[in-house]
Amino acid sequence: MDLQDKLRQGILAAKTGEKKKAYQLLLDVVKADENQILAWLWLSSVVDDLDEKELCLENALALEPDNEAAQKGILWVRNQRLKASLAQQPSIEPPKPLAPPPKIIIPEKPLQDEFENEWLCPYCTTLTSPEDKICPHCHRQLLIRQRLSPERSVWLWRGIFLQIYTAFYTAAFGVGYFSFICAFYALPAFYHFWPLYFGQTVNYPASVTDQVLEFFPVWMFWTIVAIAFYSLNLMLILFLRVPYGHLMYLLNSGMMLLIGIFGMIFSPSRWIMFGGFLGVLLGLLQLLITNNLWKDFTFEESRLRLHLDQDATNAPSLYLSARKYARLGMWGNAIIHLRRAVAKSAGNLDYHLALVVAYLNTQRIDQAQQALEEVEALHPNAPQIKKLEVKLQQAVESKQ
Structure with a gap:
């Protein structure tokens, strides 16, 4: 078994x-080659005696003082x-430790270092100020605009379906009323008379066409079409969340x-008064919905910073998040x-290799070198x- 195999199996x-x-494998490695810093570090994690642990760590520091x-x-x-010496003096209250007892080696959790600073640029990892809107190094935009409600709210969907209902109800009312007129007289x-409303003629006597246009005039036809078309367009504005769409609503x-109240008060026809009443109800519903739409159409600016995805809780999900950010x-x-x-x-x-690539893309040559050495120790072939x-x-x- 060669030295690298022993190191890998020891780790x-x-x-x-x-x-x-x-302990035996790593001890064999450092006996054969005292310059194996990884072996010294891992050896310090498997010995229990504090003196032996300190000796291993001092040897590692002698090889790499900045480790x-x-x-x-x-x-x-x-x-x-x-702590051990203070425990022998019960009358003296032990002071707080100089630092929390961290893990010696990386395997359980990452060491706290510069990447704990959330103000590193998420693109190039250069340190930025919280007030920076653009990274001074890579010149990427650090401020983003986001909706207060990323997903369409329940109230927005209610407004959308209300507009769909209004469009189809208006069209159905026009067709029903036209059918009723034709059947009553x-x-x-009714579909035989559609050409009349587009300026064309039909193969019916003038007395018949005049009667149709009297009870269902051209202006009524195009008013119904306009209302249905307008409702569908307003529905599209709501669905796409066009800026200031809630103000239009x-x-x-x-x-x-206003139209409904005017129709209820001043119209001599009961049908039009009933239509005005429906208009008032529809206006009130739209007003209620509009009052709950402001989050769907309001944006806020937020500062990009280093952060872990909340749903990245295990190694595969962390890797998937990393690939997303790499893209x-x-x-x-x-x-x-x-x-x-x-x-x-x-x-x-794969995780090790991706980390090396990420370091290289941020020009962190030393860290890429160290990460690559760890890969070689674990997977030499x-x-x-x-x-x-x-x-x-x-x-x-x-x-250079």
């Missing part, structure tokens, strides 16, 4: 809780020693109320999802690694 054993096996995991691990060890069916409800070019949001996906499922090759190494080398050269 897997540590993750699965086989401490004795992990955050090793730094926090040593801080935790020293806090544990401080023993005239042919409010204006429409006011017009319906949008929001590599910062992709990175924080991928880091957590890797932490929850450290053996998954993965063919994708060679391609990423080429991309990494190209990124290094372009940065």
Whole structure:
């Protein structure tokens, strides 16, 4: 078994809780090659003695002084020693620890670092100010306009269906009234007279056509058509949530109320008075609906920031969210999802590779290099690694 195989098996054993096996494998690795920083870090997680743990972490720091995991691990060890010494002095109230005891290694949850700062640009990960409307580095827009109600509300659907009902009711009323006139005066069916309303002639005597136009005049026909067409257009405005559409609906409800009241008060015909009464009812319904539509048509500006999706609770859902943000070019949001996906499922090759790609797209060469080394330790024979190494080398050269 070569050195890399031992390292990989030792890491897997540590993750699965086989401490004795992990200890022996990782110890063999550091004996053979003292420069294996991953081996020192994982070895510190499987030893229980604080002195041994500190020795492993100090060796890791000697190889990489800026390694955050090793730094926090040593801080935790020293806090544990401080707590142990204070526990022997019951009369002295122990002070608060210098820092919370974090996990030594990444496997359980990601370490807190710069990506905990929500004001990093979600596109290029450059630090921005909360007041920035445009990222000063990548020049992407950081302010977005969103509706207060992203989905169509119940009241909006009520308004839409009310307009559909109004259009069909108006058309049905016109057809029914025309049919009634034709039947009452023993005239042919109403559809024989449609051409009259388009300026054409029909094969009936003038006395018949005059009688039809007297009881169902041209202005009435086109008024009914206009009302039905207007109702359908208003329905479309509501459905598409055209800006200020709710104000148009409010204006429409006011017009319906005025027309209905005017018809009820001044019309000599009972039928028209009844129509006016229906107009008042319709206007009141529209007014009630309009009063509940403001969230559907009101926008608010919000600042883009780094955030985890609320429904991303396990490794697969975190990976899917990361892919979504990657397609949008929001590599910062992709990175924080991928880091957590890797932490929850450290053996998954796809998660590691995607994280390397995300780092490369944000020009984070050092972090991409470190992530790639972790992939090589876990999956040394993965063919994708060679391609990423080429991309990494190209990124290094372009940065120089």
